[in-house]
Amino acid sequence: MEPQVAALKSLLFEIQVNKTDPEELAAISRNEAELSAAGKKPKQSIVKTQLAMYKKELNNTKLEIERVKQALELISEMQKACIDTISSTLTDSSKDTSQEMVAFKEMAETLPLFVAENEEEVPPLCGAIQPGDDYVAKAGDMVAAFVTVKHRLHEWILATVIDYNPDTEEYKIQDIDEKQNSTYITKREKVIPLPSKRGNPIENPNAIFSKGSEILALYENTTCFYKGIVHEPPTTPIEPYQISFEDSDCASGFSSPTNVPQKYVLAYKKFDLD
Numbered sequence: 215m216e217p218q219v220a221a222l223k224s225l226l227f228e229i230q231v232n233k234t235d236p237e238e239l240a241a242i243s244r245n246e247a248e249l250s251a252a253g254k255k256p257k258q259s260i261v262k263t264q265l266a267m268y269k270k271e272l273n274n275t276k277l278e279i280e281r282v283k284q285a286l287e288l289i290s291e292m293q294k295a296c297i298d299t300i301s302s303t304l305t306d307s308s309k310d311t312s313q314e315m316v317a318f319k320e321m322a323e324t325l326p327l328f329v330a331e332n333e334e335e336v337p338p339l340c341g342a343i344q345p346g347d348d349y350v351a352k353a354g355d356m357v358a359a360f361v362t363v364k365h366r367l368h369e370w371i372l373a374t375v376i377d378y379n380p381d382t383e384e385y386k387i388q389d390i391d392e393k394q395n396s397t398y399i400t401k402r403e404k405v406i407p408l409p410s411k412r413g414n415p416i417e418n419p420n421a422i423f424s425k426g427s428e429i430l431a432l433y434e435n436t437t438c439f440y441k442g443i444v445h446e447p448p449t450t451p452i453e454p455y456q457i458s459f460e461d462s463d464c465a466s467g468f469s470s471p472t473n474v475p476q477k478y479v480l481a482y483k484k485f486d487l488d
Contacts, residue, residue: 218292225285232281234274242267279331286326293321322475327451328411328418341413341421341476351375351385351407358430358439358480359387360404370430370439372478373398375405391437406430406480413476414451422447423455423479431457432478441482445471455479 245264328340338345351357352375359373373387376397383402413421423429423444430439446456456471457479 218288222285222288222292225281225288229278229281229285232274232278234271238267238271242271279329282329286329289324290326293324293326319475322477323452323454325409325412325475325477327414328421329414330417336413336418336421337411339407339409340411341409341418342423342479342481343413343421344481345407349407350378350380350402351405353377356390356408357385357387358406358408359385359398359400360483360485361387361389361398361400372432372437372439378402389437404483404485406483408480409477412451415448415453416450423481428482429455429457430480430482431455431459431474433459434472434474439478439480443468444479448476 242264245260245267248260249264328336330336336343338349355375357373357375358370360368360370361373363369363371372390374390376386376388378385384399385402385405386397386399387405388397415422425444425447427444429442429444431442432438433440440459442457442459444455445458448455454473454475457474458468458471460467461469
């Protein structure tokens with residue numbers, strides 16, 4: 215991963231050093247003022263200067279967008295590599311998983327942010343945007359899966375996809391925190407893919423679950439999802455949700471709010487028990 219880290223540092227440095235000089239922005243503003251003052255017959259020299267400055271800054275902006283996209287792609291690749299490493303560690307009963315669970319949380323909080331281009335619509339698997347009914351998760355993808363565990367107990371677990379059978383419409387998935395390396399076969403409708411992009415509540419509020427929405431969310435320090443409601447949605451791209459989980463021991467029927475990153479907040483689904 216060291217080459218990727220080095221490449222990311224280089225890109226971030228380029229983004230920083232190539233930012234538009236404030237003096238150049240000030241010059242553009244001064245030229246705009248001169249053009250406005252000149253009315254319908256501005257000097258051609260002022261017009262040409264302004265056009266040249268616009269073209270330069272447009273090109274700089276395009277280059278910055280490209281560098282940011284490359285940086286996000288590198289971050290995504292590094293996250294995938296970390297997830298693969300953590301997944302193998304969590305299935306090794308000889309290793310302590312506490313640090314890996316912390317790493318999962320940190321990776322979720324740095325889920326790549328969706329940045330629209332040319333009024334691009336928010337894609338599926340960005341925040342609260344659900345994929346179509348025909349969507350099939352790929353091998354290695356992280357999902358929430360509704361399975362029957364020991365003693366006929368039904369749970370939503372954090373898992374990874376091993377394979378998908380299109381004939382039976384069933385997934386073979388692996389519990390990510392099962393030290394015995396258990397696998398399950400479950401129907402497609404009982405598997406929910408996790409978001410691959412983070413929604414921006416400022417630019418794309420439709421990608422954020424609203425206050426009071428029923429959801430499934432990963433409970434703190436576990437790899438199980440439970441039903442809850444959105445107590446407070448994030449108001450910035452870096453904030454987590456505040457989730458209140460169902461709790462019969464509480465007078466309100468819900469626990470005190472807990473922070474949960476966007477990656478682990480999903481649309482609620484209910485099934486009849488098998």
